Amino acid sequence: KNEVEQSPQNLTAQEGEFITINCSYSVGISALHWLQQHPGGGIVSLFMLSSGKKKHGRLIATINIQEKHSSLHITASHPRDSAVYICAVGEYGNKLVFGAGTILRVKS
Amino acid sequence: EPEVTQTPSHQVTQMGQEVILRCVPISNHLYFYWYRQILGQKVEFLVSFYNNEISEKSEIFDDQFSVERPDGSNFTLKIRSTKLEDSAMYFCASSEGRVDYEQYFGPGTRLTVT
Numbered sequence: 001k002n003e004v005e006q007s008p009q010n011l012t013a014q015e016g017e018f019i020t021i022n023c024s025y026s027v028g029i030s031a032l033h034w035l036q037q038h039p040g041g042g043i044v045s046l047f048m049l050s051s052g053k054k055k056h057g058r059l060i061a062t063i064n065i066q067e068k069h070s071s072l073h074i075t076a077s078h079p080r081d082s083a084v085y086i087c088a089v090g091e092y093g094n095k096l097v098f099g100a101g102t103i104l105r106v107k108s
Numbered sequence: 109e110p111e112v113t114q115t116p117s118h119q120v121t122q123m124g125q126e127v128i129l130r131c132v133p134i135s136n137h138l139y140f141y142w143y144r145q146i147l148g149q150k151v152e153f154l155v156s157f158y159n160n161e162i163s164e165k166s167e168i169f170d171d172q173f174s175v176e177r178p179d180g181s182n183f184t185l186k187i188r189s190t191k192l193e194d195s196a197m198y199f200c201a202s203s204e205g206r207v208d209y210e211q212y213f214g215p216g217t218r219l220t221v222t
Contacts, residue, residue, distance in 0.1 A: 030206075030207055030208045031209075033210075035213075040215075041145075041197055041215070041218070042213070042215045042216065043151070043199060043213040044213070045212065045213070048208070048209065048210045048211075050208060086151065088151070090206070090207025090208060091207070092207070093163075093164050093206070093207065094139065094156035094158070094163045094206050094207060095153045095156060095164050095166070095207065096141075096153055096207055096211070097153070098150045098151040098152070098153075099150070100150050
Protein backbone atom coordinates (compact mmCIF):
# COMPACT_ATOMS: atom_id res chain seq x y z
CA LYS A 1 0.00 0.00 0.00
CA ASN A 2 1.42 3.35 -1.00
CA GLU A 3 2.01 5.98 1.64
CA VAL A 4 2.10 9.53 0.33
CA GLU A 5 3.74 12.12 2.56
CA GLN A 6 3.75 15.84 1.92
CA SER A 7 5.79 18.56 3.54
CA PRO A 8 5.33 21.06 4.90
CA GLN A 9 1.76 20.69 6.19
CA ASN A 10 1.38 24.46 6.43
CA LEU A 11 3.31 27.17 4.66
CA THR A 12 3.03 30.95 4.94
CA ALA A 13 4.95 33.06 2.46
CA GLN A 14 5.29 36.69 1.53
CA GLU A 15 4.18 37.76 -1.93
CA GLY A 16 7.00 37.28 -4.40
CA GLU A 17 8.73 34.44 -2.55
CA PHE A 18 9.79 31.19 -4.19
CA ILE A 19 7.83 28.27 -2.74
CA THR A 20 8.60 24.57 -2.68
CA ILE A 21 6.22 21.80 -1.62
CA ASN A 22 7.52 18.26 -1.37
CA CYS A 23 5.92 14.87 -1.87
CA SER A 24 7.37 11.43 -1.23
CA TYR A 25 5.82 8.03 -1.77
CA SER A 26 6.73 4.53 -0.76
CA VAL A 27 5.86 2.24 -3.68
CA GLY A 28 6.55 2.48 -7.41
CA ILE A 29 3.97 4.41 -9.38
CA SER A 30 2.85 4.98 -12.95
CA ALA A 31 2.16 8.70 -12.51
CA LEU A 32 2.08 11.50 -9.96
CA HIS A 33 -0.51 14.26 -9.91
CA TRP A 34 -0.34 17.70 -8.35
CA LEU A 35 -3.76 19.15 -7.56
CA GLN A 36 -4.95 22.46 -6.18
CA GLN A 37 -7.95 22.66 -3.85
CA HIS A 38 -9.58 26.03 -3.39
CA PRO A 39 -11.23 27.21 -0.15
CA GLY A 40 -14.65 26.39 -1.61
CA GLY A 41 -13.55 22.78 -2.02
CA GLY A 42 -13.13 22.48 -5.79
CA ILE A 43 -10.14 20.48 -7.07
CA VAL A 44 -8.13 21.47 -10.13
CA SER A 45 -5.45 19.37 -11.77
CA LEU A 46 -2.15 21.24 -12.09
CA PHE A 47 0.22 18.58 -13.40
CA MET A 48 0.43 14.90 -14.19
CA LEU A 49 3.95 13.59 -14.58
CA SER A 50 5.76 10.29 -14.73
CA SER A 51 9.31 11.56 -15.27
CA GLY A 52 11.38 14.71 -15.48
CA LYS A 53 9.94 18.17 -15.18
CA LYS A 54 6.92 20.17 -16.33
CA LYS A 55 6.31 23.91 -16.30
CA HIS A 56 3.11 25.88 -16.58
CA GLY A 57 3.33 29.60 -16.06
CA ARG A 58 4.83 30.21 -12.59
CA LEU A 59 4.42 26.57 -11.57
CA ILE A 60 7.10 23.92 -11.99
CA ALA A 61 6.79 20.25 -11.04
CA THR A 62 9.64 17.77 -10.90
CA ILE A 63 9.81 14.08 -10.14
CA ASN A 64 12.68 11.75 -9.26
CA ILE A 65 11.45 8.20 -9.82
CA GLN A 66 14.51 6.56 -8.23
CA GLU A 67 14.15 8.59 -5.04
CA LYS A 68 10.32 8.39 -5.08
CA HIS A 69 10.08 12.12 -4.62
CA SER A 70 8.41 15.05 -6.34
CA SER A 71 8.45 18.79 -5.78
CA LEU A 72 6.07 21.56 -6.76
CA HIS A 73 7.62 25.00 -7.08
CA ILE A 74 5.82 28.32 -7.32
CA THR A 75 7.89 31.26 -8.52
CA ALA A 76 6.96 34.88 -7.69
CA SER A 77 4.15 33.75 -5.39
CA HIS A 78 0.96 35.79 -5.23
CA PRO A 79 -1.93 35.87 -2.73
CA ARG A 80 -4.16 34.20 -5.33
CA ASP A 81 -1.89 31.12 -5.06
CA SER A 82 -3.27 30.60 -1.54
CA ALA A 83 -4.89 27.15 -1.58
CA VAL A 84 -4.30 23.55 -0.53
CA TYR A 85 -1.85 21.72 -2.79
CA ILE A 86 -2.32 17.96 -2.95
CA CYS A 87 -0.01 15.28 -4.27
CA ALA A 88 -1.64 12.07 -5.51
CA VAL A 89 -0.03 8.95 -6.99
CA GLY A 90 -1.36 6.38 -9.42
CA GLU A 91 -0.31 2.78 -8.88
CA TYR A 92 -0.52 1.18 -12.35
CA GLY A 93 -4.24 0.68 -11.89
CA ASN A 94 -7.27 2.88 -11.75
CA LYS A 95 -6.77 4.30 -8.30
CA LEU A 96 -5.14 7.46 -6.93
CA VAL A 97 -3.68 7.62 -3.42
CA PHE A 98 -3.70 11.12 -1.99
CA GLY A 99 -1.43 12.98 0.36
CA ALA A 100 -2.84 15.08 3.18
CA GLY A 101 -2.17 18.34 1.36
CA THR A 102 -0.11 21.44 2.05
CA ILE A 103 -2.00 24.54 3.13
CA LEU A 104 -0.35 27.54 1.48
CA ARG A 105 -1.04 31.11 2.46
CA VAL A 106 0.64 33.92 0.57
CA LYS A 107 0.49 37.30 2.27
CA SER A 108 0.65 40.60 0.41
CA GLU B 109 -13.55 24.44 -21.97
CA PRO B 110 -15.37 21.18 -21.17
CA GLU B 111 -15.94 20.49 -17.49
CA VAL B 112 -17.30 17.85 -15.15
CA THR B 113 -20.55 18.85 -13.50
CA GLN B 114 -22.17 17.49 -10.35
CA THR B 115 -25.62 17.81 -8.84
CA PRO B 116 -26.75 18.67 -6.29
CA SER B 117 -24.09 20.93 -4.81
CA HIS B 118 -25.39 20.22 -1.32
CA GLN B 119 -27.60 17.37 -0.13
CA VAL B 120 -29.00 17.00 3.36
CA THR B 121 -30.53 13.67 4.25
CA GLN B 122 -31.65 11.77 7.30
CA MET B 123 -29.81 8.73 8.56
CA GLY B 124 -31.09 5.58 6.89
CA GLN B 125 -32.25 7.30 3.72
CA GLU B 126 -30.91 6.60 0.25
CA VAL B 127 -29.20 9.31 -1.79
CA ILE B 128 -28.13 9.51 -5.41
CA LEU B 129 -25.31 11.83 -6.38
CA ARG B 130 -25.12 12.74 -10.03
CA CYS B 131 -22.22 13.58 -12.29
CA VAL B 132 -21.86 14.44 -15.96
CA PRO B 133 -18.29 13.59 -17.05
CA ILE B 134 -16.53 15.20 -20.00
CA SER B 135 -18.10 13.72 -23.10
CA ASN B 136 -15.10 12.02 -24.75
CA HIS B 137 -13.69 10.62 -21.51
CA LEU B 138 -13.74 6.89 -20.90
CA TYR B 139 -12.79 6.53 -17.22
CA PHE B 140 -14.93 7.78 -14.37
CA TYR B 141 -14.18 8.03 -10.67
CA TRP B 142 -15.80 8.82 -7.35
CA TYR B 143 -13.78 10.18 -4.43
CA ARG B 144 -14.82 11.42 -1.03
CA GLN B 145 -13.29 13.85 1.43
CA ILE B 146 -14.45 13.87 5.02
CA LEU B 147 -14.04 17.34 6.52
CA GLY B 148 -10.43 17.95 7.50
CA GLN B 149 -9.19 14.65 6.05
CA LYS B 150 -7.48 13.40 2.90
CA VAL B 151 -9.29 12.78 -0.34
CA GLU B 152 -10.04 9.04 -0.60
CA PHE B 153 -10.61 6.91 -3.68
CA LEU B 154 -13.97 5.12 -3.76
CA VAL B 155 -14.36 3.54 -7.19
CA SER B 156 -13.32 3.69 -10.83
CA PHE B 157 -15.58 2.77 -13.74
CA TYR B 158 -14.73 1.86 -17.31
CA ASN B 159 -16.63 0.24 -20.14
CA ASN B 160 -19.80 0.08 -18.07
CA GLU B 161 -18.31 -1.80 -15.16
CA ILE B 162 -16.35 -1.18 -12.01
CA SER B 163 -12.62 -1.50 -12.73
CA GLU B 164 -11.38 -0.95 -9.17
CA LYS B 165 -12.90 -0.16 -5.80
CA SER B 166 -11.60 0.64 -2.34
CA GLU B 167 -12.37 -1.03 0.98
CA ILE B 168 -14.74 1.86 1.69
CA PHE B 169 -16.89 0.96 -1.32
CA ASP B 170 -18.95 -1.81 0.25
CA ASP B 171 -22.47 -3.06 -0.45
CA GLN B 172 -23.88 0.24 0.75
CA PHE B 173 -22.54 1.91 -2.40
CA SER B 174 -23.27 1.40 -6.07
CA VAL B 175 -22.45 3.22 -9.28
CA GLU B 176 -24.24 3.35 -12.57
CA ARG B 177 -24.02 4.97 -15.96
CA PRO B 178 -27.72 4.94 -16.79
CA ASP B 179 -27.35 6.73 -20.13
CA GLY B 180 -24.61 8.13 -22.32
CA SER B 181 -23.93 11.16 -20.17
CA ASN B 182 -24.72 10.63 -16.48
CA PHE B 183 -22.62 8.77 -13.90
CA THR B 184 -24.27 8.23 -10.53
CA LEU B 185 -23.23 7.19 -7.04
CA LYS B 186 -25.97 5.67 -4.90
CA ILE B 187 -25.56 5.42 -1.15
CA ARG B 188 -28.11 3.19 0.54
CA SER B 189 -29.12 3.53 4.17
CA THR B 190 -26.90 6.52 4.87
CA LYS B 191 -24.97 6.80 8.12
CA LEU B 192 -23.68 9.85 9.96
CA GLU B 193 -20.13 8.95 8.91
CA ASP B 194 -21.10 9.20 5.23
CA SER B 195 -21.17 12.98 5.65
CA ALA B 196 -18.44 14.24 3.33
CA MET B 197 -17.71 16.02 0.09
CA TYR B 198 -18.07 13.63 -2.84
CA PHE B 199 -16.10 14.37 -5.99
CA CYS B 200 -16.63 12.89 -9.40
CA ALA B 201 -13.76 12.88 -11.90
CA SER B 202 -13.19 11.71 -15.44
CA SER B 203 -10.20 11.08 -17.68
CA GLU B 204 -9.35 9.89 -21.17
CA GLY B 205 -7.28 7.03 -19.77
CA ARG B 206 -6.16 5.44 -16.52
CA VAL B 207 -4.12 6.96 -13.70
CA ASP B 208 -1.40 8.16 -16.03
CA TYR B 209 -3.85 10.56 -17.65
CA GLU B 210 -4.92 13.88 -16.23
CA GLN B 211 -8.13 13.69 -14.21
CA TYR B 212 -10.74 16.41 -14.33
CA PHE B 213 -12.72 16.91 -11.14
CA GLY B 214 -16.25 18.12 -10.66
CA PRO B 215 -17.04 20.82 -8.07
CA GLY B 216 -18.24 18.23 -5.56
CA THR B 217 -21.46 17.45 -3.70
CA ARG B 218 -21.48 18.15 0.01
CA LEU B 219 -23.51 15.40 1.68
CA THR B 220 -24.76 16.02 5.20
CA VAL B 221 -26.39 13.12 7.03
CA THR B 222 -28.37 14.12 10.12
